[in-house]
Amino acid sequence: MSHPRPPTIRLPQRGPMFWVAAILLALAAWRLYSVGDADLRQVPPTAQSVDEGPSTEAWVKRAVDGDTLLLRDGQRVRLLGVDTPETKREGTPVQPWGPEAHDFTQRMVEGKKVRLQFDQEHEDKYGRVLAYVYIDDKLLNEELLREGLGHALLKHPYRLAMKQRFRQAEREARDAKLGIWSDRKRQRRK
Numbered sequence: 001m002s003h004p005r006p007p008t009i010r011l012p013q014r015g016p017m018f019w020v021a022a023i024l025l026a027l028a029a030w031r032l033y034s035v036g037d038a039d040l041r042q043v044p045p046t047a048q049s050v051d052e053g054p055s056t057e058a059w060v061k062r063a064v065d066g067d068t069l070l071l072r073d074g075q076r077v078r079l080l081g082v083d084t085p086e087t088k089r090e091g092t093p094v095q096p097w098g099p100e101a102h103d104f105t106q107r108m109v110e111g112k113k114v115r116l117q118f119d120q121e122h123e124d125k126y127g128r129v130l131a132y133v134y135i136d137d138k139l140l141n142e143e144l145l146r147e148g149l150g151h152a153l154l155k156h157p158y159r160l161a162m163k164q165r166f167r168q169a170e171r172e173a174r175d176a177k178l179g180i181w182s183d184r185k186r187q188r189r190k
Contacts, residue, residue, distance in 0.1 A: 053159075055117040060109045064088065066101025066149060068128065069109060078128040079141045080119060080158055081166045084150040085180065097180045101149035108140055109133065119158040132162065145169035148179025 059072040066084025069077040085095035087102050116131040124130055133140040144150045145166055152166040174181040 053117050053119055055115050057113055057115050059113050060111065063102060063106040063110050066098065066105050066144060069105070069133065076126075076128040077116060077131050077133065078124050078126075079144070080130045080132055081153050081156065081162055082141045082144050082150045083153050084144060097149060100179065101144060104144065104147060104149055105140065108135055108138075108143065114140075119162070121157060139165075142166060142169045146173055148173035148176070148181050150180070 058075075058077075061070045061072045064070050064076065065087045067079040067082055069079075071077060084101035084105075085098035086092045087094050087098035112135060115134040116129070117134065118129075118131055121130050142165055145152055146169040152163070152170040154163050154167065173179060177183060
């Protein structure tokens, strides 16, 4: 006894334009997530590319550490593109230059009204708001790097122009041997 053959399902033919579009999309996605140091030097930042994106104003209740803020409304904000030494992470000792980064952030924003500017991702995996934090005409994220109080995070998805700014600020601090880039050995604070 022979079994009936199932009907053949034919998928629509994909033309050459479909494949060109698919390849271009794949290349664009690869480019977004593989920014290296060479890419940071290729495109000069412009005022438009740096200052785009939605923003809002908020009051800072306190600086949790060098790169995290607590707003008056209870939300936590993680500074985009910068990582400061740890001072409050459970199970991690206070790292050198962490207290200085915390003090700097505290002096800059605690009790003040700031402008939060957003980029591609609005929250991190811990539910913190990701933002660039402006105090008047100063960008806190960049100022921390310029003072040598943190590392630029360049692998995260945010604007290339900002990555360039942050890389340059970090380079200036390293060349001047400021903060974490200094030769001075720091003892851990208890």
